[in-house]
Amino acid sequence: MGNRTLSIGxxxxxxxxxxxxxxxxxxxxxxxxxxxxLIVIIGAxxxxxxxxxQLLAWASIPQISAIKDVIWNAYQRMPWWTEIARIPEALxxxxxxxxxxxxxxxTLFGAPSPxxxxxxxxxxxxxxxxxxxxxxxxxxxxxxxxxxxxxxxxTLGTTALAFTPLLLRGLGxxxxxxxxxxxxxxQLICRYKALRSAHGLSWGRTFWATVLPFxxxxxxxxxxxxxxGAVITAIVGR
Numbered sequence: 001m002g003n004r005t006l007s008i009g010x011x012x013x014x015x016x017x018x019x020x021x022x023x024x025x026x027x028x029x030x031x032x033x034x035x036x037x038l039i040v041i042i043g044a045x046x047x048x049x050x051x052x053x054q055l056l057a058w059a060s061i062p063q064i065s066a067i068k069d070v071i072w073n074a075y076q077r078m079p080w081w082t083e084i085a086r087i088p089e090a091l092x093x094x095x096x097x098x099x100x101x102x103x104x105x106x107t108l109f110g111a112p113s114p115x116x117x118x119x120x121x122x123x124x125x126x127x128x129x130x131x132x133x134x135x136x137x138x139x140x141x142x143x144x145x146x147x148x149x150x151x152x153x154x155t156l157g158t159t160a161l162a163f164t165p166l167l168l169r170g171l172g173x174x175x176x177x178x179x180x181x182x183x184x185x186x187q188l189i190c191r192y193k194a195l196r197s198a199h200g201l202s203w204g205r206t207f208w209a210t211v212l213p214f215x216x217x218x219x220x221x222x223x224x225x226x227x228x229g230a231v232i233t234a235i236v237g238r
Contacts, residue, residue: 014161022197031157035049043125058112138213148199
């Protein structure tokens, strides 16, 4: 690499919207490689911290199976249980619904899942890479159409810095702490700073270059939903 490379200081400055940090990576001799390295580090690092948090939470609360057994035993002492137990079909249906609910609901309500968190060690870096490349290339296309002068490597390098707010997701190592939707807004502002740095556009054109990729996402998913609906309709109509 050249004389301008990633550092913890650079990452923190980008996180807190220091425009010079984006300019510094833009002027690196290979901003794409720097950005690629940063994305992998962010994805893997946050996933690792999240795994630590899930393990701590899992170790600090009663096992889900124990909670399930306590509630099940309490149900069996309810007056209505006798009526259900008299009908084998009703009891079987109740047990199936009960088991299905306990496979789904704990995850939906945020129960610790070290297994899923371990899988994220692979899933989060891959997802971050795909998100970075897709957004970066679309944003570069729109920025150039709007008169931007940056290269694709500069766009990808600076937009990689826009992923730094995801580092806060790594605070998942603190049990039961949830980082809300502020990350999305923060990252959007970082993307604006990245594209402004890479392409030197006016604030208005930079705004459109920042948000137009999301319009493409929306159109894509509307198309997928429409095609899916058409397929389901065709199958049901047979």
